[in-house]
Amino acid sequence: MPIFDRYILRQVFPPLAFTLLIALLVLLVERMLRVLDSVLGSQGTMQVVFELLAYLVPHYLGLALPMALFLGIYFAFRRLSRESEMDAILASGTGLHQLMRPVMLAAVLLSLFAVLIFNTLQPHSRYAYRSVLSSVQNMSIEALIQPGVFVSSDNTTLMVEEISPDRRQFRRIFMHEEDKQADEAATITAREGILTESEDDSPPFVQLFNGVRLTTPVEPGKVEGARELESGSERSDGLLRFNEMQTVLGEDAYDAVQPRGEDEREYTIPELWTLKDNPPEGLERSRLLAEMNERLVRIASILVLPFMAVPLALSNRRSQRSSGVAVGVITLLAFNEALQQGVRMVRREQVEPLLGAWGPLLIFLLGSVLLFMDVAFRVPRYQGIGIVDRTTTFVGNLIERRRKRREAS
Structure with missing residues (x-):
């Protein structure tokens, strides 16, 4: 592997790992409050709480992985640009498109990891979470029995x-x-x-x-x-x-744990494909198709992220403002919202999966590739992405003028 590739990978993975760890901790802490309420309210132990949180890790990994990859690439190339290392690399005859090789390698590895998460870990951990929580709640009246104390369960x-x-x-x-x-x-x-x-x-x-x-x-x-x-x-x-x-004892409160497959989220991708023409009782074909296509789109979207992160990191190099990270985060949130809305429409059979699930990904891909091409192959505009720079400069100047007016008055 060329020295430039190894160097860029060393710049990308530390912020990626740090962002992924922080995102997981934040999401798990938020969910921990509800888990504690469910488990301790049923006289469960802290061991059960940590077991349930462990089963939630694959779910939150799937949510945090795209954002972590984007921020890892963004901060790596932002530092290279701010410290003029990018100028030295480009002066050596290495093009920006060549620097994408290690970044795309990282994206491919993470997409393979995403396949493991969305296809295997999430369905099985979701079922394990439901089974453990159901067992804790079913045993609640037995655990609550104390001598001389009235206890109620349904x-x-x-x-x-x-x-x-x-x-x-x-x-x-x-x-x-x-x-x-x-x-x-x-x-x-x-x-x-x-x-x-x-x-x-x-x-x-x-x-x-x-x-x-x-x-x-x-x-x-x-x-x-x-x-x-x-x-x-x-x-x-x-x-x-x-x-x-x-x-x-507490028959109405007892809910026996059903086999895996109570809903479409507990099936793997091959199982969803196999069952789509013969859905199990209680599930509709449209829900199976929506779930399968949503997972595939989320896996494929990881490969698009480098084409958006690199040009945003290189925009407006001389400025102290990091407008690119805000643009990138907003874009990812908008893509996620568009995907969720499209998947809901697929579940209701209002649109086909090609439009509802893959349509937002196609728009995301085209926008990211055009943005990268604009930076990589148009040298005069390498100093910044025009519309992003002009917008952020205009907003910054407007805020500065209002601040000066307040100080003068």
Whole structure:
């Protein structure tokens, strides 16, 4: 690899890595507040919090990677330009288009990394995040049980006076359940109970012994039992005396973890392509196409970023103002918003993926390439990009004149 290529890569990767790290930390800290609220509110541990945050890293990597690459290239070439190193490189006979080789190499490597992120890491980590969070929330009523304290979870209110050290055996139990579909409520008292985990994905159940169950229906004469296993019981007008009964603990609050593929974001790109002609139940073909094309566009957009970052970094070299970074960030945000709007229209079958998803990328590509050609092959305008320089100079002079007027008055 030529010495210029190695030198430019050494200039690009430090700001790229720093920007990526800072962006990840900022995004994760913002999400951490909601994760803490969900996990600690369900009596989860900090270990679960960090596990959930780890599953969010691929998602935020996909968001931060394009911006990190743009800023890494921008600050590298901006420094070369400001310190006149670019003049020395160009004077040696090396053209700007030749300096794009190491930058494009970095872009290709990052695009391959993006393929790994969007195709594999994001779908599987999204499912893992949903599974862990669902498990924490499903176990919340069990974790909240404390001796002599009423706890509630959706339709169930529970209080036990004594709990064994392993939290599986209860004594002197009070339970109140409401069945909104059957329009009835049941109040249960029992002398003893055992908490048992189900072998499948069903919620846990409690085995109650020596107790009474009172059912109070909203409609007279309508009495329906919960899931129960009776042994030696007596029923009289809604009052059931039992020796043994089995009832589910917080059944309405329990949501069994579904297999991967609950929504289109949990499929890999090859899976989306395979399923697009035969969508799973609950998913539409348009949603699968929109998701697949959005990921492909985001991967391809990484290869376009060098053509925008380099000319913006070289604009207005003699000025202390770094207007190029603002223009680049605004352009990336506008491209991201246009892509999201186009993907929404594809999901609603208002436009085809070629227009809704690939249209914004084509405009982004044409604008970036024209900008690069303007800087790389038009020597008289190398000192700056005309419209960018004139706009920022005009705004700066306007602000300066207003400041002087205020000082004079």
